[in-house]
Amino acid sequence: RAPSSPPPEELTPPLYMNHTKGGLVIFTANSHASSRELGKRIAERLGVELGKVQVYQEANRETRVQIQESVRGKDVFVIQTVSKDVNTTIMEMLIMVYACRTSCARSITGVLPYFPYSKQCKMRKRGSIVSKLMASMMCKAGLTHLITMDLHQKEIQGFFNIPVDNLRASPFLLQYIQEEIPDYRNAVIVAKSPASAKRAQSFAERLRLGIAVIHGEAQDAESDQVDGRHSPPTVKTTGAIHPSMEIPLLIPKEKPPISVVGDVGGRIAIIVDDIIDDVDSFVAAAETLKERGAYKIFVMATHGLLSCEAPRFIEESAIDEVVVTNTIPHELQKLQCPKIKTVDISMILSEAIRRIHNGESMSYLFRNIGVDD
Amino acid sequence: MPNIKIFSGSSHPDLSQKIADRLGLELGKVVTKKFSNQETCVEIGESVRGEDVYIVQSGCGEINDNLMELLIMINACKIASASRVTAVIPCFPYARQDKKDKGFFDIPVDNLYAEPAVLKWIKENIPEWKNCIIVSPDAGGAKRVTSIADRLNVDFALIHKERKKANEVDRMVLVGDVTDRVAILVDDMADTCGTICHAADKLISAGATKVYAILTHGIFSGPAISRINNACFEAVVVTNTIPQEEKMKHCSKIQVIDISMILAEAIRRTHNGESVSYLFSHVPL
Numbered sequence A: 001r002a003p004s005s006p007p008p009e010e011l012t013p014p015l016y017m018n019h020t021k022g023g024l025v026i027f028t029a030n031s032h033a034s035s036r037e038l039g040k041r042i043a044e045r046l047g048v049e050l051g052k053v054q055v056y057q058e059a060n061r062e063t064r065v066q067i068q069e070s071v072r073g074k075d076v077f078v079i080q081t082v083s084k085d086v087n088t089t090i091m092e093m094l095i096m097v098y099a100c101r102t103s104c105a106r107s108i109t110g111v112l113p114y115f116p117y118s119k120q121c122k123m124r125k126r127g128s129i130v131s132k133l134m135a136s137m138m139c140k141a142g143l144t145h146l147i148t149m150d151l152h153q154k155e156i157q158g159f160f161n162i163p164v165d166n167l168r169a170s171p172f173l174l175q176y177i178q179e180e181i182p183d184y185r186n187a188v189i190v191a192k193s194p195a196s197a198k199r200a201q202s203f204a205e206r207l208r209l210g211i212a213v214i215h216g217e218a219q220d221a222e223s224d225q226v227d228g229r230h231s232p233p234t235v236k237t238t239g240a241i242h243p244s245m246e247i248p249l250l251i252p253k254e255k256p257p258i259s260v261v262g263d264v265g266g267r268i269a270i271i272v273d274d275i276i277d278d279v280d281s282f283v284a285a286a287e288t289l290k291e292r293g294a295y296k297i298f299v300m301a302t303h304g305l306l307s308c309e310a311p312r313f314i315e316e317s318a319i320d321e322v323v324v325t326n327t328i329p330h331e332l333q334k335l336q337c338p339k340i341k342t343v344d345i346s347m348i349l350s351e352a353i354r355r356i357h358n359g360e361s362m363s364y365l366f367r368n369i370g371v372d373d
Numbered sequence B: 001m002p003n004i005k006i007f008s009g010s011s012h013p014d015l016s017q018k019i020a021d022r023l024g025l026e027l028g029k030v031v032t033k034k035f036s037n038q039e040t041c042v043e044i045g046e047s048v049r050g051e052d053v054y055i056v057q058s059g060c061g062e063i064n065d066n067l068m069e070l071l072i073m074i075n076a077c078k079i080a081s082a083s084r085v086t087a088v089i090p091c092f093p094y095a096r097q098d099k100k101d102k103g104f105f106d107i108p109v110d111n112l113y114a115e116p117a118v119l120k121w122i123k124e125n126i127p128e129w130k131n132c133i134i135v136s137p138d139a140g141g142a143k144r145v146t147s148i149a150d151r152l153n154v155d156f157a158l159i160h161k162e163r164k165k166a167n168e169v170d171r172m173v174l175v176g177d178v179t180d181r182v183a184i185l186v187d188d189m190a191d192t193c194g195t196i197c198h199a200a201d202k203l204i205s206a207g208a209t210k211v212y213a214i215l216t217h218g219i220f221s222g223p224a225i226s227r228i229n230n231a232c233f234e235a236v237v238v239t240n241t242i243p244q245e246e247k248m249k250h251c252s253k254i255q256v257i258d259i260s261m262i263l264a265e266a267i268r269r270t271h272n273g274e275s276v277s278y279l280f281s282h283v284p285l
Helices: A033-046 A086-102 A130-141 A154-159 A170-180 A194-207 A280-291 A310-316 A331-336 A346-358 B013-022 B063-079 B115-125 B139-152 B194-205 B224-230 B245-250 B260-272
Strands: A024-028 A053-057 A063-067 A075-079 A107-112 A145-149 A164-167 A187-191 A210-215 A259-261 A268-276 A296-304 A321-325 A340-343 B004-008 B030-034 B040-044 B052-056 B084-088 B133-136 B155-162 B171-175 B182-190 B210-218 B235-239 B254-257
Touching: A024 A033, A033 A075, A033 A346, A053 A086, A063 A086, A075 A086, A075 A346, A086 A107, A086 A130, A086 B063, A107 A346, A130 A154, A130 B063, A145 A346, A154 A164, A164 A346, A170 A194, A170 A296, A170 A321, A170 A340, A187 A194, A194 A210, A194 A268, A210 A280, A268 A280, A280 A296, A280 A310, A310 A331, A331 A340, B004 B013, B004 B260, B013 B052, B013 B260, B030 B063, B040 B063, B052 B063, B052 B260, B063 B084, B084 B260, B115 B139, B115 B210, B115 B254, B133 B139, B139 B155, B139 B182, B171 B194, B182 B194, B194 B210, B194 B224, B224 B245, B245 B254
Parallel strands: A024 A075, A075 A107, A107 A145, A145 A164, A187 A210, A187 A268, A268 A296, A296 A321, A321 A340, B004 B052, B052 B084, B133 B155, B133 B182, B182 B210, B210 B235, B235 B254
Antiparallel strands: A053 A063, A210 A259, B030 B040, B155 B171
């Protein structure tokens, strides 16, 4: 076993790679070229070539994956980023993983910086916990390890029966704040709803800043609405129920008008969240913050899904800058909206791959991460 | 005693409706949609607790999207305590990629045959059927074709590709005599239709008077429709495992055999615990 390398404060390629008997091979299973960018960057940092594979869709829309080199006995890493065809991205990955398993790879690690369907991780009405389905499918296909980043709900790790490394983007976002926002010491970290308050606090602690929380109407975005099962069932008729057995009904929640808890007057507001997809709630939050006196508004999120008209809405809104990482390709959105900036996180992904391949400890990558991050 | 509940995915709602109609049932309420980030969302709109659920979804169109929709629907029904969940997949996707992995399911699989419906169509629609010849467009389909030929008591022929040297285009060789006969090409699927169009040309030049093509699954991707329009078929007949309405607008030679009664009968028999093998040789009325 190779000795541990010194802490990689500054990484310069090529890194020291422990060439085990089989060696390692890194694939990207994306058919879209823009989705392969992150994989290329990671491979460059590690000083290896990407593995040769052909991924495409046939005329009848079936996905085909053809691996063009031997993976027998090797540690395989499959880097897969989500493109606009998320279901196809998933199939590409599953087929790739299964192909590697049936070709006797020693281990297969999936690198999915953004884990798809992570917003569908709770029961909604008569829905399905799709993240669990994803986890089952990936494990069944032959995945032996998963590297991901900023899972929407940490509990998703429990859906897998293989090791999951949930890396954090916050050190990179914090570094951006400190280096690129000149008067960041006059900033307030803002949670656009009580759900992201914990994350806001963990950022604020590390920057020694205050927080503010927005609460009120316009809160229920479709994706996080959990109504679960009505338990006990809502009483429809009174006929069959004995009065003494009536179960008290849950009082419906009141929706108060929008309010900001915390002072943003005369300050820079930095809204932090894990995902920025539909931007309605962010735009509304920015309006509110502007009204309450914030003079500059930033949005920092790990995963920039930015679907549909999001770039246009951001451009027209009170938001000054949106900073996302490159877990999800967003070149098109950047062209439509110059307010969008990117932070590169390929370094931590390549370091994770290196450590896993060499059997080294991963704990260094989790230093300075608070419990609530 | 559980009831039958039939849900339709978004791949082929027309076939699902026909199946439900034959069973005298309403289709179950379900909402399938996509979020703005293209993730599929499924919500079952009625109780399935303790019921015998059938989900109809064909592997056509945007296959990966339809497959994911099916998986999520199955998952949702299981979590909602359905007594049993059966997937009805008229055209099974990715079937061609793993020809060797036929036995990879751990659950019961009923692979129904369109053959009885095909035989019925031939007798009702081809006047000269008693003197026709059934042809396979490749050597792999010989078994399928002889089975039909035997049941109609007619002859069969097959076409095979001969590759003389590397880098030379394959030559198609007809084995059997089709002179002055009506030829019926039979295959399991029609995708880009290159092979069957070449086969049709071959049969005409070998003396066949008319050429029909009967294919279970009409995928018709890429240049398929224009190839058929330019080829010399009397008719190209497919079943409705895959929706054909759009394609029929662009090609008048396409005709459709309705197989909803076979699927409906299979559902009914499975639900009642009866034998499904009756359907391997009979078409329900």
